[in-house]
Amino acid sequence: MVPPQAPLLLFLLLLSIVGGELLSAAVASTDTIVAGKPMAGNQTLVSKNGKFELGFFTPGSGIHRFLGVRMRKLAGKSPTFWIGDRVGVIDLAAVSLEIFAEKLYIKESGASLWSSNSSAAAAAAVAVLLDTGDLVVREEGNSSRVMWRSFDYPGDSLLPGGILGIDAATATNVSLTFKGFSHDGSLRADASRTNGFVLATDGRDVRGVFPDWMVTSHGNGASLVLNEVMNYSIEFLQLNLGQVSLMRWSESGGGGWVARWTFPSGCKSGGFFCGDFGACTAAAAAGECRCVDGFTPSYPDEWRLGYFVTGCSRSLPLNCEANGGQTDGGDDDTFAIVDKLQGLPYNPQDETVATDEDCRAACMSKCYCVAYSTESGCKLWYHNLYNLSLADKPPYSKIYVRLGSNVRRKGGLTTRWIVLLVIGSLVVASAMLALVLLCRYRRDLFASDKFEVEGSLIVYSYAQIRKATGNFSDKLGEGGFGSVFRGTLPGSTTVVAVKNLKGHGQAEKQFRTEVQTVGMIRHTNLVRLLGFCVNGNRRLLVYEYMPNGSLDAHIFSEKSGLLSWQVRYQIALGIARGLAYLHEECEDCIIHCDIKPENILLDKEFCPKICDFGMAKLLGREFNSALTTIRGTMGYLAPEWIYGQPITKKADVYSFGIVLFEIISGRRSTERMKFGSHRYFPTYAAVQVNEGDVLCLLDSRLEGNANVKELDNTCRVACWCIQDEENDRPSMGQVVRMLEGVVDMEMPPIPASFQNLIEGDDSGIYSEESWQLRTQD
Structure with a gap:
């Protein structure tokens, strides 16, 4: 429901846009x-x-x-x-x-x-x-x-x-x-x-x-x-x-981009010539590009002018895309056979299943799965479909391409009649719905007025949140704090993530902490809080949506696409910049207290955003330390947490060092397995850095493809961050400059606690027994 002041706000918004354009000009x-x-x-x-x-x-x-x-x-x-x-x-x-x-x-x-x-x-x-x-x-x-x-x-x-x-x-x-x-x-x-x-x-x-x-x-x-x-x-x-x-650029027929020269020069000689979901036909000796069934050229003018690499787009969306990326069984999505192919398309992903039907179900369960094949085991294709070429003669291959949710059998309703039916129903119900929503909007807004907030956050009504999330039908994830749902703001195409906090006392505490921290700050490497909703005992937070999910899904999972070293390096640098802003550039120093890969989100461009400030603590500039009650996650906690000492922003530096090792290696630092003669990965890493052998720390899936100078620099930074004494750790501002290569670093010493582990004492601060004893105090 649009609030009554919307026309005025819209006018002011348009005025600001026009004014901004005039100013720019x-x-x-x-x-x-x-x-x-x-x-x-x-x-x-x-x-x-x-x-x-x-x-x-x-x-x-x-x-x-x-x-x-x-x-x-x-x-x-x-x-x-x-x-x-x-x-x-x-x-x-x-x-x-x-x-x-x-x-x-x-x-x-x-x-x-x-x-x-x-x-x-x-x-x-x-x-x-x-x-x-x-x-x-x-x-x-x-x-x-x-x-x-x-x-x-x-x-x-x-x-x-x-x-x-x-x-x-x-x-x-x-x-x-x-x-x-x-x-x-x-x-x-x-x-x-x-x-x-x-x-x-x-x-x-x-x-x-x-x-x-x-x-x-x-x-x-x-x-x-x-x-x-x-x-x-x-x-x-x-x-x-x-x-x-x-x-x-060609002005012909409305204008479009033309390839004056291309390598490879034709679809018969280049598997990517026809772009995403484009197929090279065998109709002519040189080959021609066409879209597979259910797809149309993404840029028809350019295809008409002979430039095909822009590929094809779906004629109709997938059912799971309509549900915001979540599958619901996929009853409406169908698969169409594309046969007589010259081999299989580019970059298939192997899936271990028992039957052909299980292979189809495996693809249907992932919204980003666009095709599957069962010819030589179950193979799935994620996101894109490149290098489709029709063969002139056998042997042939075939795949099953996923089609949009509105594709129906002849006996079913057509999209046109469905749309007309929906529009008619909306027209009949609009007056009653408007009245109900207006009443609820005013009631919810009155309830939310009881919570005072600073800054430019938007106060949403519960009805707006419920409508935006489809009555909370599209769940992105769930944790101890509550659940997160995907939604689209009413009257907008902006996709958001809505966190629905659970538990009365803890929810209220986390709600106020997040609003008072994220609500007051802006930085490209911090997730942006757009607004909130207070409705009775309900506490909801509305964030910008991060389409690539959390960092842990990309560095620890075999199913996600492998992140290159350059992407990992930029993610590490972005996290460091976000923490430096929290520690050194906000009016009050903000200690996050729970830095880990699960709390780093990635946007469409894989730009990292620090999230989940429910454990954060605002620390005035006149104070040097605070906090004694343990907060955070085992494995990422600095020694001072374990020993009950006052906590400073250097606790975040320690956690960042552990995360840095995980970004480098693609493995959990807390995994209890053998790394050479060591059972704790940071111990092994600290030794290898001192011995000058950093390539052995790199994720083996990268096969050594990394800038060795950057890798060595990043490993040294990680070792400095996880020093036992907080005074030996750099500030996050120094970390940023060290990662950027602006300042030179000495070789970091192996922390004393790691020396104990190296010498055979396995009862250090990270043993399970030590943790249990400490948390029971």
Whole structure:
């Protein structure tokens, strides 16, 4: 039910949006950011030629915004060339892009979320958006002295003038990278051949050559510069999974992107040419792309112009998608056979089942399962379906592709009649429903007025929450605190997570703790509390929704897609930044008290968000320590918890160190198993770090694919964090700088408690007996 003040709020919102756009237009005429004059979040920076603009933009239909460059002329049809580490922000009013010394910073409410990694010092620096679309940080008054440039960190796209290989000016080795749900790809220069490159997909390399007109080679092939062809004013190099294309804009038939050059050059020679859910037919020698039954081209204009890698999308949603990602038995979802295939599609996942019917049920039980096969054991495909090719002759393969929930048998109701029936029912019942909801809204709002709250949190009525969650039908998870449900806010497409707290006394305590901590703070690495509901004994909290769930599901589970080292490293850095903000940048120091992988959520871009502040403690700046009652989870508790000593923010540092080891190794630190001659993984890790053998600590599933320097640095940070004495541990601000490589580290000592374990005393603070005795005191 829309509250009575909604028209006024809507008017003010529209006024603020229009005003913001006018303000942005008014201040975006400059192409430079100077010290002391930051670019606000609702502003854009425009190149002198007016071709490019830089700002905080939203990919797709998400709620997060990221710093990027796009082509002004194309408006919503332009790709965005992302800058930085894809740091997501929501509140543009609190975000700024500013220059300080020789570095560029993204800041939110004064907290630094990202900075350029300039190494050279400068008396005064400026940030400039060049006519090529390259954002550079250079010395003021000396345009030839460049400290940092966005072209050295191009993501999956390269603009003309951009480099693959060694950038001689900054000594950076530049490559393109693609990151999907569980697939990685890269494109790098290959100096062994003229204009050569290496296209990698999940570690498998394919070598190719750029045409002479497309690139210019420098340094005996050490670097390749993408040429600008004057005939085409808008073009760029685009990396997709298993394919790279030179894209140009075509105004033909309403406009669309055309592949001027592609490698591989056809669907017969490239398994990813037809994109997601696209199949290469055997109708012609060169092959043609079409969508499998139940799917249509994602971008029909581009398909018509001959660019297929954008793939196909479902014509109708899955039943579980309509239920917010949860399966309910899947009675309405169906499977269609796609046969006469040349082998099976890319990247199947093996499932151990007894029968073919069990295989179908296994796929149906996972909303992200899109197809299955029973030809050589049960194989499932998650999220995407690539490399579908129809064979010219036997042997053939076949798979079963999952179709949308509104696909019906001929004898059933059609979607059209269902929609008409629903609309008719709604029209008849609307007057009565509006009256009931209005009464309940006013009653719930009156009840919630008894709770005082600071900040900009929204007070929801219980009726609104119930409607948003479909009467609490879509459960995401459950724990000792209560249950979490997925929902969509009324009158909006914003997906939220609603925490329904249980237990009167404990629920009230946790409710107030979360509102008083998360409700007052904003940071890209802290889960955002949107609002709450108080209704009688009910206590509900409304959070932003994190589609990738919690960190533990990705680093400990075999079923989730394997996280690459780079993603793990960025997750670790994000957690550290969030904790540093809590400890050092809030008005009062906030100790989380329960840092563990289950309390780290991941958004669509795998940006980490610290959550679950029910055990948190606000500590005034004039106090150094507090808390004596044990809070938290066994295995992540600092020694001072066990010994009953006062707790400081260094307890969170210890927990972070344990989590860091788990991110590195992909295993629980508390697992009681043999690691060499040790039974406790952090003990084993501390010894290996001191011996200089850090690769043995890396998750074996990564097969050694990691930046060894970063890995060694991260392992050292973890060892410093888990020192016995809190004074020996770094602050979280220092941890951030250590992970970023800004400060050098000495070799961390092996903690004394670990030395006892090494020497054979297995009755340390982490033994089960010690824990039980301590918690009984």
